[in-house]
Amino acid sequence: MDDSKVKFTPKQRAGNFLSSFGLIVILLIIFGFFSSLIPKLYFTWPNFRDMIRFSTYVGIGAIGMTFLIMTGNFDISVGSMLALAGVIGASIAIKIGGFIGVIITIIIATLLGFINGIFVTKLKIPAFITTLGMMFIFRAIAYIYTNNVPQYIQDRFWIFLGNGSFLGLPLPIYIMAICYLIAYLMLKKAPIGRYILAVGTNSKAAALSGIHVDNVKILVFTLVGVFVGVAAVLNSSMLGAANPGMMGDGYEFQVITAVVLGGTALSGGSGSLGGTLLAALIIIFLKSGMSNAQVNSYWQQVATGVVLILAVSLNKLKFWLIGQTQ
């Protein structure tokens, strides 16, 4: 276009700023607030390191969910999935060995994600209903399988994965970095990333472009499983046990909050992995700050709920500022 250079109104500029730096600003505000409130507990290297270490559990699990929500679906069975995969893997680790246990954990979670995908696409059951049902089923099977006995992780390899360090940084951070790198390459550099976006933004157009829409959806549900599997390995490693009842309790809530706060539209089509990662950090920084400040745990839940709702309104504000109609 000849003379139509990019010119933004102040409103649009505010919107662009919000979508680029909004999350970083929120993260800094939270960190700054608790650092000045309880500096001795919060503003310390060990606490900082632990917060990042714990954030991997939400951060990794939210990768698959980011893809899934980009296609306009979601999965609320991830908490139970985490527990079921974790307890089975841990029990295998006790009998056979840690390495096999870790692999089995990831395979089980992958399989559970695949099953969700089949139900949603081939049997045409809405994602909400399918994964709500699976949330109860997975959790119940985890109880039945273990007789409600926690499966302790004693294998050194498995313990090392969640608690070891490399070059002064906790190992989970490296694992998370690798997961995000793979996810980033898939989304930005591989055809599958385009297919995921295409299915999310307009599945009819995607189908006419020769994309097998159902297969893409199944793949994305399966990916949710893969990343939840990795998160299950780290979570049970950090806690030293896979507990059928407690493991992954409220996990679906944290993961979906991270994705939505990260800027992925619930209607599908657009989203950002970087946003998801920042949002996962925000959730953990907030949680840790409140725990250290000895905020009542029920009030903590209120705060997390508020963050979720704020996240959605922030997205709306962003789109309104940019002046987007769709």
Next chain:
Amino acid sequence: MNNNNIFIELKNIRKIFPGVVALKNVDFDVRYGEVHALVGENGAGKSTLIKILGGAYQPDGGEIIIEGKSVTIGSTSMAQHFKIAVIYQEFNLVPDLSVAENIFIGREPKIGKSFINWRKINNDAAEILKKLEIDINPRKFISDLSVAEKQMVEIAKSLSMNAKLIIMDEPTATLTEKEVLKLFSIIKELKAKGVSIIYISHRLDEAFKLSDRITVLRDGRKIETKKTPETNQDEIVSLMVGKVVKDYFIGKKERIDEKEIIMEVKNYNIADSIHDLNFKLYKGEILGFAGVLGSGIHHLLRSLYGASQKTSGEVYFEGKKVEINNPSEAINLGIGYVTEDRKGEGLLYDMSVLQNLSIIIIKTLTFLKGLFIRQKNELAIFNKMANELDIKYANVNQRIIYLSGGNQQKVIMGRTLVSECKVLILLEPTRGIDVGAKAEIHKIMVELANKGISIIMASSELPELVNLTDRCIVLYKGKFAAEFNRKNMNEEELVAAEIGKLSYEVN
């Protein structure tokens, strides 16, 4: 001029989108009882202007004056309050509600305060439809209507609002000749009642037939407003494009003597829409399909691409019998398809111009066994196609929704063209496209055919069918009605066949 005659006046209207200035200080006014035609190429700013009038967009500068008062049209409901109705090209109807509910949406007659008076809403709707001589049951759901029927419901809806200004965006694009005439008589009736109409059309002859004044927009600027009797089509076209476009149909291609069959369809049936159809497609041929609503052509073309299923019948592609179960299989054979429903099943809204163009072939532009995209190749292919089709965009990472309708259409066409198909199925390839872009698309089609690509085109535009196709098959209610070729092409007979008045094969 007496200012009291003016219903609405726009002064210095500006609208900016990220990357594009859509309107630059546009002045525009409409008088009572006037039909004011708004013309311009794709991307000229027509859609933006009417969206501002309809309250869908807010201008970034300028003033709107309605009946002498400066106002803000802050929302679509405020536009309704000012008695402005907009009939968008892409309709604003709720698919899961009935015709009557859509006509009176937000203004349903009630019993008491809470309950819809169903008898009244249906009777009132029936009355309005009857006035327009539209044969649609008001109890029908919008989702069950054809495109043309939806359009008529939109018109009925704005009439029911007692609008003082009705804005029609390409109202005739989807209508048959008969429906167009009906629309024209309705417009004249409205005009006689003092209703103002802004009429946007790429069909200049319509603008001349109907309008009192014509305003030309180009690149977001108002070029001129002319009194219709004081101008002519050539002048308007040259104002629109900034240069004089002479030949509407360019370079008919050489007639092919060798008749190499690329695709053959035998005993084809689709439940409720196509019955026992047989036809052949030759290499390098442009084969037209003509028919009015209910001809089943769209169902036929969709199923040939594998986007819907046939009931029975055989398809031969390059001599081999093939089963096409989904678009992916069609693409692999070398069949391309360009939808007529750009918004519903063409655009990938949230994706960039580049990503929209490459989506079909992206899996072939890869290395490491399909794992990673060769982004340089992707960009090279995009640049080549953007050049060939003259796609106007600010940068390749711009979201496609920020392009004008015509440029969006070119991207959608380019998406299929880059797949280097042997058979190209085009549905209404020039619907809602201005004269200049239309000629461009026709030129592209002829060039493709000359290269040996066979084109199947469904079109509701008579001149396009008559001038562009080598053969034209007419379907009526899903059955073969007539076939014409270059020698015996006859507009009147073609139209007669379309409406079932003529049923024979011409050889």
